[in-house]
């Protein structure tokens with residue numbers, strides 16, 4: 001496989017907390033609407049779902065940001081909601097709106113009917129995209145595969161669409177915890193199987209997005225989110241293809257739980273921008289690598305402000321191994337692509353400066 005000839009392994013080395021020549025950087029949503037070439041491919045595809053479900057097009061948009069910027073990793077172009085779609089919920093996008101499910105999960109009968117999808121048949125388009133992207137990357141940088149966390153996916157499955165508070169999902173957790181656990185258990189099996197299949201297809205790192213973990217209070221976070229992170233991580237460690245593939249866990253808004261998250265068996269934690277890298281490193285840096293964490297809105301600022309903030313973040317982490325630079329959440333659509341170049345180049349410059357390389 002092409003992994004033998006990986007020409008830029010900064011990202012994987014940082015995840016293993018090994019020294020690197022400079023700080024590696026990639027950005028959540030690096031392929032997306034802020035890029036005119038992404039908008040053109042999406043228009044050609046006709047819809048976001050057609051784009052995500054056509055491996056050649058998913059591969060094309062995955063590679064677009066790498067053609068422009070000196071990024072140190074590629075991330076599979078797909079969505080976390082492909083898994084509930086394959087579980088039978090019917091994902092669709094109404095015009096100009098976010099994702100929705102035709103058949104959200106209502107109660108016990110719906111939950112009992114859910115099945116764990118076979119990735120190589122029911123999510124074949126994702127596995128084909130992973131294989132194609134690996135071939136087209138040809139060892140330039142590693143490829144990241146990903147999935148939503150069981151809790152975050154359950155939020156969308158119950159609500160049927162995005163929400164600010166996911167009140168229906170939280171109500172189910174309070175009112176029928178056993179039922180919620182049955183749902184989370186099935187979703188966790190689906191997520192673990194899906195991530196393991198991505199590793200077998202060629203993903204060189206795996207990331208779990210727990211975008212809505214931070215909505216839960218401390219005890220509920222441990223019960224309904226954290227526990228399933230540990231289950232997914234344990235399943236991956238037991239899988240021959242995924243065992244050696246580093247796992248990055250991003251639980252947005254869950255900084256109160258960093259120590260517990262670091263003990264789930266992941267290689268790295270993704271951080272949002274509400275904690276400093278220095279504090280996070282002091283708390284968990286001996287156990288895991290850290291990925292993050294500047295405010296995505298920084299990309300709306302002037303180039304000098306972007307450079308200053310990047311410099312400050314890298315100084316705050318210090319000259320230790322184990323930092324992957326990223327935003328604290330995804331790039332927003334209105335960002336000027338040249339600002340992304342400023343940020344990426346500033347990371348490599350500041351990373352070299354602090355190491356004296």
Ligand code: 1CP
Nearest residue numbers: 028029030031032048076077078079080098162209211330
């Ligand atoms: O083209 C478009 O208009 C569709 C917008 C879009 C894009 C570009 C959606 C719909 N998904 C994606 C791609 C996507 N989604 C990636 C691509 C890889 C990358 O470049 O990073 C990834 C990693 C995701 C993951 C994802 N989807 C998350 C977790 C990360 C996060 O942003 O917190 C979540 C919560 C989703 C759900 C989703 N899919 C799309 C939208 C607009 C949303 C948010 C819905 C909501 O809650 O309102």
